[in-house]
Amino acid sequence: EIGVLADQVGMNAYVVGGFVRDLIMKIENFDIDIVVEGDAVVLAKKFAKLKNAKVSVHYKFKTAVVILPDNFRIDFATARSEYYDFPAAAPKVEDSSIKIDLYRRDFTINTIAIKLNKEDFGALVDYFGAQSDIRDRKIRVLHNLSFVDDPSRIFRAIRFAVRYNFDIGPHTERLLKHAINLKLIDRIVGQRLFLEIKYILCEKEYLKALNMMKNYGILKFFSNSINFSEESLEIFKFLDKLINWYSVQINRNIEIWIPRFNLLFHSLKRGEFIKLLERFEFNSNYKKYFASQVFKSRNAAIRLKKNKNITNSYIYNTLKDLEDEFVLYLSAILGEKFENLIKKYYTYIKEIKLEINGNDLKDLGYKPSEKFKYVLDKLLELKLDGVILNKGDEIKYAKKLFEEIESG
């Protein structure tokens, strides 16, 4: 349908990039990117109207996102063909804009398009050897200045290499190493750099990627204190085992990059860690929140390791202010000896609730005050530790606790 509409307005439309790449490799991909020779906004609006879909437009960049009624999204972009968008060589007049658009992309494997217009519908557009590089499992840049133009491609190369189990082509690898030597990573803006490391940490084979980053000498651009050794590899694997357990048992989605990120930067001291978050341009609230969760986790780990007599209420009080992502990090640094403690926390301790609440205390004749929280917290601790068992006990002990408070 997009092709038919494109014909009506005299434009060419193509599906490009990741979707086509993954299609050739028979991998599912639901990110559809359309590139239009002509104004993509016009086409997107027509398409949205036809489909009764929502459209949001970025006039400056001539891009649009169409959200279909079933929430499926399609991105529309105008082929970028201006000469100043074209770093390495001046485009020839006869080059079609799709060719120039594809030339601006990161790697050959992403430079493939499928034409949607009626004439040539389904034709593969492959100017730069995308199909053969996909077949050969090779990551290759399109020109020698690719990493200089955009050093974040260093991370993208590694990410695609581990995701598809592709090699980085020898010439591309030389360029990549050269870019690293030139310290181009320092020029990547913080938010971009953060996204790149986050995406890598979300990959299934992220440990391979971290290993490549270590071998290429990339990790030190984050901090000189990173310790990514054989030993730490085992801790990462243990973390992944815990995450697996968690996702099966607890069935809640977590931000998987967070515990991995914390482990990667575990050997950074407080000041170094905060500096890193600043390099990543975390906003001040998020930075505070994130750092406090990390250092609470680290302290909790130290305390749990020292404590000889760990009660349920102690576990509860130690972990209750931590988000699950950070509890998982903490569990990884605690190690296998404490595996059951964490499992108990999620399957048992966290499930225990009091049967009575503030209203019941009021019904007993007490006036609501600060003391309520104290009493309820205390009751929960007693219940966690098996001292009180049922509602009758809860009420009995509530009265006792109030009496204790009254008598100082």
Ligand code: ATP
């Ligand atoms: P993923 O499955 O990770 O989303 P993708 O190929 O769809 O993979 P995106 O990051 O969504 O990746 O990018 C979409 C397309 O935009 C890519 O296929 C690529 O050609 C192009 N692209 C993205 N980032 C860059 C970049 N830094 N330099 C050049 N081209 C890029």
